[in-house]
Amino acid sequence: MALSSMTGFARSHGHSGPYTFEWELKSVNAKGLDIRLRLPPGWDDVEPQLRKRATEVLARGTVYANLTVKRASAAQVVRVNEDVLASVLKVAGDLSARTGAAAPTVDGLLALKGVIEVVEPDSDEAEEQAARGAVLAAFETVLASVVEMRRREGAALGQILGQRLEEIERLAARADAAPGRKPEAIRARLAEQVAVLLETSDRFDPDRLSQEALMIAAKADIREELDRIASHVVQARDLLRKGGAVGRRLDFLAQEFNREVNTTCSKANDIELTNTGLEMKNVVEQFREQVQNLE
Template identity: 60%
Template sequence: MALASMTGFARTQGSAGAWSWAWEIKSVNGKGLDVRLRLPAGWEGLEAGLKQIASRVLGRGNVNANLSMTRADAAVSVRVNEDVLRAIALSVRKVAADLDAPPVRLEGLLNLKGVLEVAESEDSEDERRAVEHAVTAGFEAALGDLVAMRAQEGAALGLVLNERLDGIAALTAQAEANPTRQPDAIRGKLAEQIRVLMDTGANFDPDRLHQEALMLASKVDVREELDRLVAHVAAARAMLGEGGAVGRKLDFLAQEFNRETNTLCSKANDVSLTAIGLELKGLVEQFREQVQNIE
């Protein structure tokens, strides 16, 4: 399977019957899958089914989908509510007679609320189902485009992540070959430190100093950290090659990378090894940032 990013955008549009519709879908990073739909009034009944469709093709990400609906000019019917008109006219004539006011014209009465009833023709049940089917199909098409874009972004991310792994592997090899890690170099540095202590004239137990030196040598040994970094690089390459929804696994692995580089820096017994550790930390952070975009 190919890698997929959680970032993407897609838009589809179409028409059915008297209706025109358009979908816009945008997705960004997310710990899980969160699909949020914005549907026009009267179309909320589609939400549950649309979310199920999205959950079948998307694994992670915050997804926002917006549906816009426009209806072509529909036939309009106009009806005069004669009962209301007669009741109003009777009341108006009575008041006009009592007040000796001029009679009210008919067009004035027609402007009163409730006298004229204007209504647009409604879709039949079959027409409504046809529009809902077209809108749902359009949503699926938009999701397909979104998945394709996320796959394209995922392929680009895969290249970047492999480059970061190349850098981490190269720096790990540099740390492995660093002269200060050689046993002779460690022994020489420890011997120098012991000589300085002995020259102070203080009363030190040579056996005790020897034991402390051995403990110190074991503490500054970064053999395990380097071995783990090599293993983590291999595991990350395998995940990238496997593809699919490996974002969470890679995120966990990035944390392990960070832990090993921190320990390497703390154990480094020479400025050159510390410099390599700091470079490693920078690459690991770049790796971690990019991993956040993987599904």
């Protein structure tokens, strides 16, 4: 499977009958998958299908999906309110019978408030269903565009992470070969320190000092840390090769890298090894920052 980042953007326009619509999708980094839909009034019934489809193709990220729908203006319909007209005619007939006044004219009746109504045309159910189908199809298209963008960025991130692993491996090899961590160098340095202590006081036991020196030398050995760093490099490369939603596992490995490098720095017994450890720590931090963008 391909690697994917968690960032992407796509927009899609479409129309169906009197309806025009626009989809806008944007995804950003997140610990899990959070789909946030904004739909116009009356379109809530399509939300379950949209949400289900998004969860099928995305594993992580906050996804903002915004739908805008407009219906083209149709000719308004003029109609007579039969109930109001009947009431007006009844009142007019009663008044005419009682007063002998002339019956109301048509234009007079039409001028009365409430007799004539101007309304929007009734919606067409078939047109609405067709529009919903078009909106769902457009969502598939725009979602596929976001997925493709995330994969392209994921491929670029994979190359960057591979380079960082090579740097970590190179620096670990340099630390392993550092003259300061060779047994003879450690012994010579400790011997000098023991000699200085013996010269300053006659209360030190040489045998005891030798034992302490051996313990210090054992604690200063970074072989175990370097072995674990090498193992983490192998695991990270394997995850990058397999692809898919591996961001969380790579993030865990980044934390493990950081832990081993910190221990290496704390055990460093000369300036060259310390500088190498600090340089490795910087590369591990760059690795961790890039991993935060992976799905």
